[in-house]
Amino acid sequence: KQEVTQIPAALSVPEGENLVLNCSFTDSAIYNLQWFRQDPGKGLTSLLLIQSSQREQTSGRLNASLDKSSGRSTLYIAASQPGDSATYLCAVTRGGTSYGKLTFGQGTILTVHP
Amino acid sequence: GAGVSQSPSNKVTEKGKDVELRCDPISGHTALYWYRQSLGQGLEFLIYFQGNSAPDKSGLPSDRFSAERTGGSVSTLTIQRTQQEDSAVYLCASRPGLARGLDTQYFGPGTRLTVL
Numbered sequence: 001k002q003e004v005t006q007i008p009a010a011l012s013v014p015e016g017e018n019l020v021l022n023c024s025f026t027d028s029a030i031y032n033l034q035w036f037r038q039d040p041g042k043g044l045t046s047l048l049l050i051q052s053s054q055r056e057q058t059s060g061r062l063n064a065s066l067d068k069s070s071g072r073s074t075l076y077i078a079a080s081q082p083g084d085s086a087t088y089l090c091a092v093t094r095g096g097t098s099y100g101k102l103t104f105g106q107g108t109i110l111t112v113h114p
Numbered sequence: 115g116a117g118v119s120q121s122p123s124n125k126v127t128e129k130g131k132d133v134e135l136r137c138d139p140i141s142g143h144t145a146l147y148w149y150r151q152s153l154g155q156g157l158e159f160l161i162y163f164q165g166n167s168a169p170d171k172s173g174l175p176s177d178r179f180s181a182e183r184t185g186g187s188v189s190t191l192t193i194q195r196t197q198q199e200d201s202a203v204y205l206c207a208s209r210p211g212l213a214r215g216l217d218t219q220y221f222g223p224g225t226r227l228t229v230l
Contacts, residue, residue, distance in 0.1 A: 043223045
């Protein structure tokens with residue numbers, strides 16, 4: 001059974017810092033990996049999706065990397081801002097009959113203070 | 115365009131009552147998922163619909179839970195004889211299709227269910 005772990009569980013940083021969120025998964029046979037953001041009382045917003053054949057994806061100040069063989073992904077946030085404060089979730093999918101079903105980590109609660 | 119919508123946004127019910135939760139996916143999206151987010155369990159997959167294929171119900175926690183998707187669009191998740199452990203946020207997501215590049219899932223705001 002796939003298990004996804006996110007470290008740290010919570011992170012508090014001053015505005016302007018660069019930071020890294022970590023995600024690990026136990027079964028390397030993934031189809032893709034997604035990073036989501038969740039604001040309090042809201043649904044999830046997809047930030048980046050990395051296909052299993054890719055090594056990284058970038059969007060603005062966000063960069064996500066994937067090392068499938070070692071079962072790891074990182075989300076790098078550059079020049080953090082208070083508006084980045086949210087819970088960040090990592091999720092993986094398998095192919096085949098499990099297509100698209102997301103297995104989530106527990107999330108990292110990020111607080112960026114002015 | 116409009117995103118995924120869910121109704122109601124909040125539902126409070128008494129133990130033993132049945133509830134129906136509704137999801138309107140993004141128009142044209144062929145795949146629809148239901149997930150549950152609870153304090154103890156995090157985010158868990160419940161059920162998956164793809165086009166006209168039989169749904170994947172492997173995540174439903176008990177036979178009190180069922181879901182249908184009518185006309186390949188709107189979906190309803192039904193929980194019969196609700197229990198307090200059913201209290202959670204129920205999230206719906208849709209995806210454009212099956213091909214690579216169409217697999218980003220778009221989530222609705224969720225329905226917060228409280229069973230008293």
